[in-house]
Structures are given as C-alpha cells and as structure tokens.
C-alpha cells in the first residue's frame with residue numbers, strides 16, 4: 001500500500017479484488033505462499049513519455065503518454081488507450097489490473113495492459129487530434145507490436161484516433177500488422193467491434209435477468225454516458241423491447257419519458273460522433289425531453305441501470321435511490337462505475353449486479369476476434385462475430401455462476417468474476433515460474 005499510496009483508483013480496484021482473492025487463496029493450498037496477488041499488482045513494465053504537439057495556431061503543447069504493461073502470463077498485453085484530462089498513472093494502473101482479469105474471463109489468449117494520455121480531445125480540430133496521435137505513436141511504436149502489446153480504444157479514443165495512430169505505426173515500422181484493434185473495416189477492423197461492449201453489456205444483463213425469469217421486454221432502462229459503449233447499449237436494449245429513458249455526458253443528463261427510440265438514438269450518434277456536440281442539444285431537438293444539468297441519471301425511476309460513462313459515477317446514495325425506485329438489475333458497461341459503498345447496497349439488497357470486468361468484456365473479446373481475423377487474413381460476417389460475442393458473454397456468465405453462487409442461491413458476480421479471472425492467470429504464472 002505504501003508504494004501506491006498516491007494512487008487511489010488503483011488501490012480501490014486492488015482492494016475489491018483482494019477481498020475475494022485472499023480468502024480464496026487461503027482455501028486453496030495450490031496458490032498459497034506464491035505471492036501471486038503481489039506479483040499481479042506490480043506492472044511488468046510501465047512506459048512514460050513526452051508527447052509534444054503544435055496546435056492550429058502554432059502554439060506548442062506538451063502532454064504525458066503512458067502505457068502500463070500489466071501482465072502477459074496468458075497472452076500479449078491487450079487493453080485500451082484513454083485520452084482524457086483525468087488520465088494519470090493511478091487510473092491507468094487500475095484499468096490495467098482490471099483488464100488482466102477481464103481478458104482472462106473472455107477465454108481468449110490475451111494478457112492485460114492499458115495506456116493513454118492526459119490530452120483532452122474536446123474542442124480540438126481534426127488536424128490537432130491527428131498531430132497529437134502521430135506524436136503519441138512516435139514514441140509508443142517502439143514498445144508495442146502485434147505479438148507484444150496490442151492497444152485499442154477507450155474514453156476519447158475511437159475509430160478516428162485509432163486510424164491516425166495506425167497510419168503512423170505503419171509508416172514508422174514499414175509493416176502492416178494488426179497492432180491496434182478497433183480499426184476501420186477498410187484496413188483490418190472487425191465487424192461488430194464498435195457495437196461489442198454495449199451489446200455485450202446488454203447480453204450479460206439478459207443472462208442475469210433470465211436467472212429470475214425477467215427480460216428487457218417492456219422495462220425502463222437508465223443509461224449514463226453517450227459515447228461508444230452507451231450508444232450501443234441503448235441500441236440493443238431498445239431492440240430487445242426496452243425503453244431507454246436517460247443518457248448523459250459530463251455536463252448532465254437527458255431524461256426522455258417517451259423513450260430514446262431508434263430515430264432519436266441516430267440523432268445522438270450524429271451529435272456525438274460526427275458533430276462532437278453536447279448531449280444538451282437533444283432537449284432542444286426533442287423539447288418533451290428534459291436536460292438535467294450537472295445531474296446523473298440515478299435518481300430517476302427505472303428497472304435496469306447500465307452505467308456506461310466512467311469510474312466512480314454511481315455512489316452509495318445513487319445506489320439507494322436506484323433500489324428504492326425499483327431497480328432490479330445493474331450491468332456495468334464502464335469500468336468501476338460503482339463505488340464500493342454502492343456495490344455493497346446492491347449486494348445487500350440482493351439485486352442483480354454485474355461488475356464491469358464481467359459485463360463489459362464483450363469489447364475486448366471482439367478485439368481478440370479482430371486479432372484472430374488479422375492473423376487469418378480473413379474477415380468473419382457480422383452474424384458470425386455476433387454469435388461468438390454472445391457465446392463468450394454466456395461463458396463469462398457461467399464462470400461467474402460457478403465461482404460466485406452462494407448457499408442461498410444469490411449470485412455474487414463480482415466474486416465469481418474475480419476468482420474465475422484470477423485462476424487462469426495464476427495457473428499460467430505458476431507454470432511459467434518466477435519471472
């Protein structure tokens with residue numbers, strides 16, 4: 001703890017896992033005395049570098065680039081890049097640590113890593129984003145590779161940024177390989193990758209609801225965020241007959257009692273992905289909807305909550321509000337969106353609650369499928385990728401049930417995901433010796 005005392009998000013993520021894994025190790029002699037958790041929480045390597053770039057006015061800026069290569073016991077490092085002003089070592093170590101267990105859960109051979117920069121893409125021109133991405137890759141290219149470390153997108157990094165970074169990597173290395181995932185379809189991307197995290201979060205929720213004979217049909221759904229994950233979670237929930245009544249961004253929440261249907265969602269996708277505008281615009285376009293400034297969706301009445309924005313966006317009070325308003329299911333699209341106090345409320349009330357490393361693993365799973373397609377030199381059809389995604393989400397659900405089912409029948413998905421993720425990585429580390 002002393003070593004990482006200035007890293008609150010990382011400590012929070014490690015505590016959540018340790019609470020489950022320490023008792024598990026105590027009951028399983030095979031894992032005792034091997035310092036497995038201690039080894040897992042120390043990154044194999046952390047790279048930190050300067051990212052200088054010039055804006056459209058000729059002014060020079062300096063950002064910090066980081067890549068945390070956390071664990072490669074079961075495969076090359078794999079995990080997203082985040083561009084957001086709040087990015088620091090603590091945030092990336094928390095995300096990298098979560099990624100190791102998440103990737104293990106997917107059943108695919110991927111280790112864990114995470115990276116990014118404190119660069120803020122908001123308000124930047126296309127040319128400025130390109131220059132930043134090129135400068136960032138101008139150093140990162142030395143440390144990554146299709147069999148070493150394969151970054152993907154995350155907050156602030158979507159198809160546009162991946163394209164610019166891929167172009168620069170290819171130029172510097174003079175090789176065309178699947179070094180990044182989330183690529184455009186024209187140059188090696190996989191169909192369904194943009195949809196994968198959001199769809200997967202909903203598929204996982206569907207599996208949870210099935211255990212209690214519920215479904216999405218006719219339910220009201222609260223979604224936070226309006227980025228990649230939130231958009232496709234909304235699309236799939238609506239397709240399954242639910243009514244999505246909220247979405248949000250860092251300025252506030254839109255609440256549309258009539259539901260954000262297909263046409264309204266298309267407006268949001270254009271607003272966020274093309275115009276790069278604020279969610280507030282929605283209430284101007286659809287005046288029956290309300291814009292709630294600086295507010296999150298959690299005190300609105302809804303049966304299912306899908307937090308899809310960022311870490312620690314749902315606290316104890318929010319959790320209590322959700323439960324008292326009749327929420328029966330929370331499936332995390334974001335990483336660590338619920339604070340530990342909020343998780344405790346869900347579990348005490350025994351509502352269906354899925355931790356992000358299980359419910360949002362669909363994104364990295366399809367990234368793994370993108371890597372397979374790149375190696376094969378062949379692309380699967382949309383239906384094929386979707387079927388594989390569903391199967392992986394079903395498998396993750398089954399693993400959570402296997403390790404997380406309690407005596408009274410309640411499924412502790414957090415416990416299940418952490419143990420199932422840990423076991424595979426720990427077994428590989430034991431077999432590979434102390435390295």
Ligand code: NDP
Pocket residue numbers: 153154155156157158197225226227228229230248249250251308309310311313333334335360361363364
């Ligand atoms: P995007 O950048 O596409 O969207 C992020 C959304 O969250 C935006 O609406 C943004 O609002 C909002 N947001 C970001 N930071 C904050 C904040 N500090 N407070 C309030 N709102 C905020 O990112 P993604 O959709 O890709 O990622 C969302 C979450 O899902 C993250 O936790 C990410 O780690 C996780 N995730 C993503 C995966 C993927 O495949 N993309 C895979 C697995 C998990 P604004 O526009 O105002 O910034």
